[in-house]
Amino acid sequence: MSDKTPGFDTLAVHAGTEPDPATGARQIPIYQSTSYVFRDADHAARLFNLEEVGFIYSRLTNPTVNALANRVAALEGAAGGIACSSGHAAQIMALFPLMGPDCNVVSSSRLYGGTITQFSHTIRRFGWSATFVDTDDLDAVEAAIDENTRAIFCETIANPGGYVTDLDAMAKIADKAGLPLIVDNTTATPWLCRPIDHGATLVVHSATKYLTGNGTVTGGVVVDSGKFDWSASDKFPSLSQPEPAYHGLTFAALGEMAFTFHATAVGLRDLGMTLNPQAAHYSLMGIETLGLRMERHVANARAVAEWLEKRSGIEAVTYAGLESSPYYERSKAIVPKGAGALFTVALEGGYDACVKLVDSLKLFSHVANLGDTRSLIIHPASTTHRQLEAEQQMRAGAAPNVVRLSIGIEDVDDIIADLDQGLSAAGA
Known part of the structure; x- marks a missing residue:
């Protein structure tokens, strides 16, 4: 390909994949492997210390699954992303690095019913909560934000009603409050809208829907713009403070890949919401014709x-x-x-x-x-x-x-x- 930025359909076919170096296979293989051989003890240590990027164990990283995350990130204009087991898993993975006990998310009231249930009931078991507002009432959105709010959540095109959210206005409110805007782009797909271009921080997808497009896969993807300053306040200690499980590593020091690395190294490690490689392969093939x-x-x-x-x-x-x-x-x-x-x-x-x-x-x-x-x-x-x-x-x-x-x-x-x-x- 030339040096110019490829078009959407070119990225949909090529992003995240290259011919297999071992066999020359043009379609990415399904890497059906739980684990990966280290070159030596030092290589293993560097991987576990996050000093080198590579493959350890497929709960964390898998070449086929990574290819899907990278393809969606390219289509969304994001810095990085992770693929996980469902759209609902993607929502929890998006919130996990941001939230803590007694923290809340300000959410649109016009959402898929399962998301409203997840936010109304299930996340309370983590000590989190959600405040639902009509996102057409921008004053109400702003008024719902308090000192414990950690994110604003909405859908580009709301399910089920097809209502379109004013993402630019929502992003301005989020920026003013020093909060990330999380946008579910499932029903629009990046072909119709790239929320990051409108100021979103994180974008989530149910890959089950249009991305795969043929009713064969349950999967989810979270991508990060890489533009949010997680150290600008003390609201996001998981990203801005030293992480004990990684010998005091501060994820925010990793720059635009901070969220992606945390979601992989901590989120997938501990929550285990892992996408299987065969499902990732189906989604990659589906996206080619998105x-x-x-x-x-x-x-x-x-x-x-x-x-x-x-x-x-x-x-x-x-x-x-x-x-x-x-x-x-x-x-x-x-x-x-x-x-x-x-x-x-x-x-x-x-x-x-x-x-x-x-x-x-x-x-x-x-x-x-x-x-x-x-x-x-x-x-x-x-x-x-x-x-x-x-x-x-x-x-x-x-x-x-x-x-x-x-x-x-x-x-x-x-x-x-x-x-x-x-x-x-x-x-x-």
């Missing part, structure tokens, strides 16, 4: 949303790419190539009509996933957001009369025809 797939996803989603908006029986369509959407102008700044392929539809027939629609569709798959090549549907209030209180469901955009659509890459006429017959069967 740009091609996202172009079709977005084009199909726009056409379907425009058709739904005009159909009888439809109360509302939340697709931000529609001119009627309150997020239309914002979407042109944050996701200029399109508003993604995930949105919700509210039916005039209410809960019962939603259930009938789900059961009547033939092309759409009724699954708890998104970002597949196939078109998918789910009724969040009875599934992904079922554990939430009614008020939480409403705030998250998962009211009882709402279904979530993940538009695939099939022929758009077939997608529309299936929705049409399904809506007719549902009486919508």
Whole structure:
């Protein structure tokens, strides 16, 4: 390749991988190995002291898994990253170096239901907590920050509603407070938006979704901009203070790779949220066609949303790419190539009509996933957001009369025809 920065599709195919030096294999091998032979005792000691980068044990580092992390980091314009066992694992891995007992994260109230549950309940077992706010109310976001806040968390395109977050405004609030902004970019992917370009510190992905794109993998990735000064305050001692387990090493001294090294050397070491190499290999192959797939996803989603908006029986369509959407102008700044392929539809027939629609569709798959090549549907209030209180469901955009659509890459006429017959069967 030339000296100029490669384009997105070139990085999607080449970043993080080179021909295998041992065999010349062009596709990166699946390194199905638990451990790696050291050259000698000194080499082993240097690796364990973090004085040299290399492979020790696959709970920490694996060549195939590292290739995935490096590819996503390249696509996001990040300094480094780690791949782990799921999107939920990626969220914990992102928070782990930042948080401590009695610390909190200020989070968008418009999130995937599983994330709201994780932040509402599970992280409390670590002594952490979350304050949920409407990120459209910037004053409320700023007011929610207190002396124990350690991060701000949001999604680029919110799941399930497809709402677009003003990342630039969120980054300004985070910068003013001296906090990292963590952005879940799963539903947008770096093809539509690179949150780091808008001021984000950390970006998380569920590789299960669009990155892999074919419903075969559960995985997650965290990438770091490398631009946050972890030593600017005493809020992040895991990064700014000496680490006893590494003979007093201060991770912040590692510069732009501070977070990545800590997440690997401490996070993966102790939490063990490790991605297996075969899953990493599937994700690497999926990413090779990410740009091609996202172009079709977005084009199909726009056409379907425009058709739904005009159909009888439809109360509302939340697709931000529609001119009627309150997020239309914002979407042109944050996701200029399109508003993604995930949105919700509210039916005039209410809960019962939603259930009938789900059961009547033939092309759409009724699954708890998104970002597949196939078109998918789910009724969040009875599934992904079922554990939430009614008020939480409403705030998250998962009211009882709402279904979530993940538009695939099939022929758009077939997608529309299936929705049409399904809506007719549902009486919508």
